[in-house]
Amino acid sequence: MDGLKRDQLEVEAINNANGDTENITEKEDTEKEMAPPVGSSIHRSSSRPQLDLSGAAIQGNFEERDPTILLPNQSDDISHLALDIGGSLIKLVYFSRHEDRVANDKRKMSTKERFGVTNFYGRSFPILGGRLHFVKFETAKINECLEFIHSKQLHRGENDNAVIKATGGGAYKFADLFKEKLGVVIDKEDEMHCLVAGANFLLKAIRHEAFTHKEGHKEFVQIDHNDLYPYLLVNIGSGVSLIKVEGDGKFQRVSGTNVGGGTYWGLGRLLTKCKSFDELLELSQRGDNSSVDMLVGDIYGGLDYSKIGLSASTIASSFGKAISENKEIEDYRPEDISLSLLRMISYNIGQISYLTALQLGIKRIFFGGFFIRGHAYTMDTISFAIQFWSKGGAQAMFLRHEGFLGALGAFMSYEKHGLDDLRVHQLVERFPMGAPYTGGTIHGPPLGDLNEKISWMEKFVRKGIKITAPVPMASPKTTGLGGFEAPSSKGDALRCDESNLNVGVLHLVPSLEVFPLLADPRTYEPNTIDLADPNELEYWFTVLSEHLPDLVDKAVASEGGTDDAKRRGNAFARAFSAHLARLMEEPAAYGKLGLAYLLELREECLREFNFFDAYSTIKQRENEASLAVLPDLLMELDSMSEETRLLTLIEGVLAANIFDWGSRACVDLYHKGTIIEIYRMSRKKMQRPWRVDDFDAFKERMGFGDKKPCFRHKRALLFVDNSGADVVLGMLPLARELLRRGTEVVLVANSLPALNDVTAMELPEIVAEAAKHCDILRGAAEAGGLLMDAMINTQDNPSEKLSSTPLMVVENGCGSPCIDLRQVSSELAAVAKDADLVILEGMGRSLHTNYNARFKCDALKLAMVKNQRLAEKLIKGNIYDCVCRYEPAQLVES
Numbered sequence: 001m002d003g004l005k006r007d008q009l010e011v012e013a014i015n016n017a018n019g020d021t022e023n024i025t026e027k028e029d030t031e032k033e034m035a036p037p038v039g040s041s042i043h044r045s046s047s048r049p050q051l052d053l054s055g056a057a058i059q060g061n062f063e064e065r066d067p068t069i070l071l072p073n074q075s076d077d078i079s080h081l082a083l084d085i086g087g088s089l090i091k092l093v094y095f096s097r098h099e100d101r102v103a104n105d106k107r108k109m110s111t112k113e114r115f116g117v118t119n120f121y122g123r124s125f126p127i128l129g130g131r132l133h134f135v136k137f138e139t140a141k142i143n144e145c146l147e148f149i150h151s152k153q154l155h156r157g158e159n160d161n162a163v164i165k166a167t168g169g170g171a172y173k174f175a176d177l178f179k180e181k182l183g184v185v186i187d188k189e190d191e192m193h194c195l196v197a198g199a200n201f202l203l204k205a206i207r208h209e210a211f212t213h214k215e216g217h218k219e220f221v222q223i224d225h226n227d228l229y230p231y232l233l234v235n236i237g238s239g240v241s242l243i244k245v246e247g248d249g250k251f252q253r254v255s256g257t258n259v260g261g262g263t264y265w266g267l268g269r270l271l272t273k274c275k276s277f278d279e280l281l282e283l284s285q286r287g288d289n290s291s292v293d294m295l296v297g298d299i300y301g302g303l304d305y306s307k308i309g310l311s312a313s314t315i316a317s318s319f320g321k322a323i324s325e326n327k328e329i330e331d332y333r334p335e336d337i338s339l340s341l342l343r344m345i346s347y348n349i350g351q352i353s354y355l356t357a358l359q360l361g362i363k364r365i366f367f368g369g370f371f372i373r374g375h376a377y378t379m380d381t382i383s384f385a386i387q388f389w390s391k392g393g394a395q396a397m398f399l400r401h402e403g404f405l406g407a408l409g410a411f412m413s414y415e416k417h418g419l420d421d422l423r424v425h426q427l428v429e430r431f432p433m434g435a436p437y438t439g440g441t442i443h444g445p446p447l448g449d450l451n452e453k454i455s456w457m458e459k460f461v462r463k464g465i466k467i468t469a470p471v472p473m474a475s476p477k478t479t480g481l482g483g484f485e486a487p488s489s490k491g492d493a494l495r496c497d498e499s500n501l502n503v504g505v506l507h508l509v510p511s512l513e514v515f516p517l518l519a520d521p522r523t524y525e526p527n528t529i530d531l532a533d534p535n536e537l538e539y540w541f542t543v544l545s546e547h548l549p550d551l552v553d554k555a556v557a558s559e560g561g562t563d564d565a566k567r568r569g570n571a572f573a574r575a576f577s578a579h580l581a582r583l584m585e586e587p588a589a590y591g592k593l594g595l596a597y598l599l600e601l602r603e604e605c606l607r608e609f610n611f612f613d614a615y616s617t618i619k620q621r622e623n624e625a626s627l628a629v630l631p632d633l634l635m636e637l638d639s640m641s642e643e644t645r646l647l648t649l650i651e652g653v654l655a656a657n658i659f660d661w662g663s664r665a666c667v668d669l670y671h672k673g674t675i676i677e678i679y680r681m682s683r684k685k686m687q688r689p690w691r692v693d694d695f696d697a698f699k700e701r702m703g704f705g706d707k708k709p710c711f712r713h714k715r716a717l718l719f720v721d722n723s724g725a726d727v728v729l730g731m732l733p734l735a736r737e738l739l740r741r742g743t744e745v746v747l748v749a750n751s752l753p754a755l756n757d758v759t760a761m762e763l764p765e766i767v768a769e770a771a772k773h774c775d776i777l778r779g780a781a782e783a784g785g786l787l788m789d790a791m792i793n794t795q796d797n798p799s800e801k802l803s804s805t806p807l808m809v810v811e812n813g814c815g816s817p818c819i820d821l822r823q824v825s826s827e828l829a830a831v832a833k834d835a836d837l838v839i840l841e842g843m844g845r846s847l848h849t850n851y852n853a854r855f856k857c858d859a860l861k862l863a864m865v866k867n868q869r870l871a872e873k874l875i876k877g878n879i880y881d882c883v884c885r886y887e888p889a890q891l892v893e894s
């Protein structure tokens with residue numbers, strides 16, 4: 001039925017096992033055509049694993065190097081293209097999959113052995129991830145669409161009878177053309193059904209999908225899944241459909257109007273001679289409709305007609321002025337005409353929607369369709385109409401995927417893709433640069449490779465403001481009497497659609513889970529710093545911009561400093577700057593904006609330009625330097641009493657957290673001494689009380705209080721931060737202490753590199769090095785399956801090696817310096833179930849994202865604050881102040 005071959009997974013695993021390179025190459029070639037070339041493996045494309053691993057099981061011999069893995073829940077014939085062919089635009093939703101080959105993950109044995117599970121969360125088999133891409137074309141240029149599909153081979157089926165789901169009138173009109181040009185059969189889906197299915201899916205599965213837009217202000221609406229229906233869906237395409245939605249598949253098209261997006265664009269084109277829809281919309285931003293419209297004041301000699309609630313500036317009659325004056329079309333400014341037309345149509349649709357909602361007794365109205373086009377003034381106008389007529393009783397809401405509802409619905413009509421079962425935490429939206437590359441532009445073919453993408457970036461930036469500038473609309477002024485004045489912002493360019501920075505690529509990641517130890521996932525908010533405050537936003541944008549040149553240097557050096565690396569480095573800098581510029585203008589463009597999101601965006605952007613690990617050299621150097629002094633540190637610790645040692649260990653964690661290449665102040669420091677010198681200096685300065693100091697409470701919990709029986713945690717999850725001293729001299733000694741007390745320790749580290757953070761892949765080697773000098777660590781690492789060589793040596797007596805308390809490593813599922821605990825790896829979720837202590841270390845994980853997070857188990861948050869502003873804001877302190885926040889388990893009502 002479609003291009004993804006059945007049993008592909010099994011075949012690939014077998015190929016790998018047999019070393020069948022010929023087949024692999026062939027597969028890679030197909031993959032190149034199928035999916036964007038950059039990011040053909042997860043490690044280069046996304047910070048999330050992308051495969052449904054639930055219920056996965058190894059087939060055959062467990063000890064085989066690359067055994068076949070069966071993934072019963074990963075549908076292997078996911079349909080991957082659906083269309084909505086409307087009167088004006090063709091919307092295309094397609095699915096791409098990626099593979100991942102990470103060889104020799106030492107943790108895979110340990111995880112399996114420890115938990116004795118048939119579920120297999122290791123990563124040494126190919127991973128096929130999934131992403132939904134959203135693309136649109138003008139219907140008049142259907143050939144471009146056909147070329148796009150062909151060039152990406154999206155129509156290729158398993159056999160020759162490929163079937164593509166399509167909705168919209170064009171599914172009928174162009175069925176023969178598709179057969180002729182692509183040899184595919186169009187399977188027609190009902191348009192209204194698809195619109196509703198798409199809207200329901202988005203409202204339930206995407207966290208920041210719906211928003212209100214009033215007087216220039218966008219606000220995301222938290223949708224309560226249990227209180228979604230009924231709602232009125234108003235789809236403003238060429239024409240307008242009004243649909244009452246009462247449930248999944250339960251709806252009725254209650255009304256419609258022929259005055260819609262096609263009317264604005266069609267009439268506008270005739271009247272202004274505009275060449276594109278965007279040009280017309282942009283004109284409206286510089287328009288003054290009072291020269292075209294007849295206002296109440298025109299009729300009432302400048303007065304309000306306040307008795308019936310109409311201000312002088314209210315439009316009495318759209319285009320009404322054109323009757324009384326002796327003017328021809330040339331005598332009117334196209335700008336004024338465009339605005340007048342836009343207001344006429346938006347008000348009209350708003351009014352009809354309100355009347356329909358009133359008639360049906362519905363309070364919530366969602367607007368979709370590409371007429372909206374994320375345009376602030378259009379949304380404000382519609383919102384105003386709803387607000388005005390309903391006197392505040394009804395609410396207009398908009399959808400970020402506005403025009404893609406039908407196409408998404410058609411995509412969902414394929415059976416067996418499991419899309420409708422996906423939950424919010426299993427979807428990650430990303431905003432890659434280079435829209436044409438992912439197919440995000442209306443014009444032109446998709447870009448073929450990274451090189452083309454970089455060229456596109458270069459052009460993108462040369463066009464400068466025209467493309468990158470969003471829609472900067474100042475709040476429209478209202479008189480309070482129903483009048484609605486012209487937009488006050490003049491001369492601003494409309495954000496060009498070409499940049500496509502409003503709808504991202506939707507990553508479907510069925511293996512992500514909500515961290516089970518969160519006390520209340522519903523109220524959990526992974527951003528301590530809300531960037532809704534413009535000052536905050538500006539500050540962090542400056543920090544990130546200033547850090548950019550240094551980051552580019554590191555990234556380029558990490559790839560050998562070649563010309564190619566430099567070019568990619570520049571493209572990355574441009575891409576990230578463009579994202580920053582876009583967000584600076586419209587912070588909510590990609591959903592609700594928080595600092596954690598920005599930091600993750602930066603890492604994603606690096607990966608997009610093939611920088612896999614910008615800090616690899618630095619990480620290695622710091623690991624080596626720190627491992628060299630570890631034995632001395634351990635000896636020093638062992639000479640202390642248990643109580644003194646606990647304090648020294650916590651001090652050590654805080655002191656070693658100074659090594660953070662994401663902090664400018666610290667990077668400046670590093671030029672002033674060696675790692676060890678800085679570490680010593682940092683430790684010397686550790687004076688209690690720290691700015692946040694719950695150490696005594698923690699100590700007491702650990703059994704050092706008065707007469708309390710010694711308490712021992714069963715399992716501790718240590719969320720580690722940076723490589724080098726941070727993990728080696730800070731967290732590892734703490735882990736060792738817990739192990740010594742009989743607490744199992746799980747080191748939780750990033751799945752993918754981010755800044756100088758240590759990754760789960762790197763940890764086993766570091767632990768193995770450390771274990772050479774420490775029996776406790778060695779025994780624990782062996783028991784936890786981290787020392788593969790050692791395990792092989794003790795193979796005869798496996799029970800012996802499992803006798804000590806195990807030290808394990810799991811990946812957290814992300815590739816950012818922060819962690820959103822609503823979306824963690826299933827591996828982490830599995831080990832968390834038996835944990836009773838969580839230790840979060842470092843600014844990103846314990847402050848930026850989880851300072852206010854509450855857990856069902858004991859939690860310790862440790863960080864040195866390496867940013868003056870954050871210190872002031874969060875702890876009313878200063879840079880280099882320390883946080884040791886201890887919170888006992890929260891009681892949770894179940």
Ligand SMILES: Nc1ncnc2c1ncn2[C@@H]1O[C@H](COP(=O)(O)OP(=O)(O)OP(=O)(O)O)[C@@H](O)[C@H]1O
Pocket residue numbers: 085086087088089090138168169236237238239240260261262263264265277278368369370371372373403442497
């Ligand atoms: N780049 C664009 N080119 C043309 N129209 C655009 C563009 N961007 C936004 N629009 C607006 O979006 C409208 C089309 O919206 P949409 O794609 O939702 O409808 P459609 O499916 O083509 O129409 P219908 O559902 O009535 O068949 C156009 O009529 C125009 O007002």
Ligand SMILES: CC(C)(CO)[C@@H](O)C(=O)NCCC(=O)O
Pocket residue numbers: 086087168169191237238239240241255256257258
């Ligand atoms: C004809 C459709 C459904 C095609 O998408 C749309 O353009 C529409 O709803 N037009 C409005 C027709 C009417 O109800 O007056």
Ligand SMILES: [Mn+2]
Pocket residue numbers: 084085086087168237238406
């Ligand atoms: Mn349509």
